[in-house]
Amino acid sequence: MILFQSLFYETFLKPIFFKLNPENAHEFSKNLLQLADNIPFFFQNLEKFSTYESSRLKTKVSGIEFPNPLGMAAGFDKTGELFPFLQRLGFGSIEVGTITQFGQKGNPKPRIFRYEKESALVNRLGFNNPGADKAFETLSKQQKKIPRGINVGKTKLTPIENAIEDYTYSLKKISPISDYAVINISSPNTPGLRGFQEKDSFVSLIEGIKKSLGGNFPIPTFIKLAPDLEDSSIEELLEIILSLKLDGVVLTNTTINPSSMKESQLVEQGGISGKPVRQRSLEIIRLAFKKLKNRIPIIGVGGIDSYESALEKILAGANLIQIYTGYIYKGPFLPYMILEGLDKFLEEKKVNSISEIVGKENS
Numbered sequence: 001m002i003l004f005q006s007l008f009y010e011t012f013l014k015p016i017f018f019k020l021n022p023e024n025a026h027e028f029s030k031n032l033l034q035l036a037d038n039i040p041f042f043f044q045n046l047e048k049f050s051t052y053e054s055s056r057l058k059t060k061v062s063g064i065e066f067p068n069p070l071g072m073a074a075g076f077d078k079t080g081e082l083f084p085f086l087q088r089l090g091f092g093s094i095e096v097g098t099i100t101q102f103g104q105k106g107n108p109k110p111r112i113f114r115y116e117k118e119s120a121l122v123n124r125l126g127f128n129n130p131g132a133d134k135a136f137e138t139l140s141k142q143q144k145k146i147p148r149g150i151n152v153g154k155t156k157l158t159p160i161e162n163a164i165e166d167y168t169y170s171l172k173k174i175s176p177i178s179d180y181a182v183i184n185i186s187s188p189n190t191p192g193l194r195g196f197q198e199k200d201s202f203v204s205l206i207e208g209i210k211k212s213l214g215g216n217f218p219i220p221t222f223i224k225l226a227p228d229l230e231d232s233s234i235e236e237l238l239e240i241i242l243s244l245k246l247d248g249v250v251l252t253n254t255t256i257n258p259s260s261m262k263e264s265q266l267v268e269q270g271g272i273s274g275k276p277v278r279q280r281s282l283e284i285i286r287l288a289f290k291k292l293k294n295r296i297p298i299i300g301v302g303g304i305d306s307y308e309s310a311l312e313k314i315l316a317g318a319n320l321i322q323i324y325t326g327y328i329y330k331g332p333f334l335p336y337m338i339l340e341g342l343d344k345f346l347e348e349k350k351v352n353s354i355s356e357i358v359g360k361e362n363s
């Protein structure tokens with residue numbers, strides 16, 4: 001049945017979406033979701049056909065209960081307005097944001113590009129978001145049925161020297177209505193942001209944020225890293241992440257490496273997502289799992305668009321996984337397909353819980 005649904009998406013809906021420029025297609029789908037919500041029969045069916053449930057897929061990470069390990073990655077719901085719909089479409093969690101202290105429009109349009117031969121997107125959105133106050137207002141009115149992550153960044157106009165204040169403001173504001181937080185220091189589209197991945201700047205930033213928050217993060221707090229770091233820098237950062245008592249890592253953000261594209265030439269500036277980032281993010285998860293030895297969890301993201309690419313991330317060491325670009329290319333039934341595949345795998349292997357196969361690549 002689910003094959004029929006996804007064929008329907010491929011044949012009828014995707015050609016319409018892909019005729020529009022990517023940002024308009026996103027707006028269009030947002031409007032469609034809101035419209036569908038007003039037609040209960042339609043939305044209930046969408047919900048039914050995109051939701052896959054199994055006790056084997058339930059998992060507890062950082063003390064949070066997830067109905068399944070598959071989340072929507074940051075950037076899809078940059079305002080928090082889509083959370084009520086997305087939480088009914090089969091995901092086990094939604095990461096809202098990136099949210100910054102002050103609302104901002106982001107970079108001039110066009111700023112998202114499809115590279116279809118690569119099953120990739122390139123974006124240079126630049127954290128377009130309503131700001132922490134408005135996001136709080138939106139999110140606080142909602143009923144939360146699954147865990148919500150809040151991803152925070154720095155407002156473009158805030159000087160680097162004042163970044164601690166910017167991050168702290170958003171964390172303080174939105175943490176009380178979220179289950180976990182992600183400190184994003186890896187977006188390529190905010191000048192200077194990736195500089196916080198350098199050892200000394202990273203330590204000052206995190207210690208500064210922690211101090212401003214009274215010594216502790218109020219909810220489990222993860223760090224999201226770029227795939228473009230050298231292995232040695234990642235290992236060094238992971239050591240620091242452990243010593244600063246952060247709760248986990250999100251691996252990875254988009255890449256700016258043009259040679260990650262195999263079939264096309266990169267002509268637009270921005271972060272590349274989808275298939276080109278799959279292998280590098282997998283390598284980094286593997287590296288991180290070896291280094292972290294299960295002391296803190298890993299959220300694996302980058303190029304997942306099938307059950308196989310989801311499973312490889314879990315076997316490499318991801319406790320949770322996320323998708324974004326795969327959802328654009330494969331459509332709203334992708335969570336069902338991924339979760340069904342994972343569940344069948346567990347059943348065949350006679351394993352009772354997804355958490356038992358995390359990092360079990362070689363067994």
Ligand SMILES: Cc1cc2nc3c(=O)[nH]c(=O)nc-3n(C[C@H](O)[C@H](O)[C@H](O)COP(=O)(O)O)c2cc1C
Pocket residue numbers: 073074075076078097098112121123125127151184187224252253254272273274275277301302303304322323324325326
């Ligand atoms: C259009 C677009 C916008 C994104 N915006 C954000 C963002 O605001 N914050 C963030 O941490 N990651 C952002 N990302 C990165 C994704 O969360 C994810 O890390 C990356 O795309 C790799 O996953 P994927 O290959 O499944 O897309 C964005 C990705 C895309 C494609």
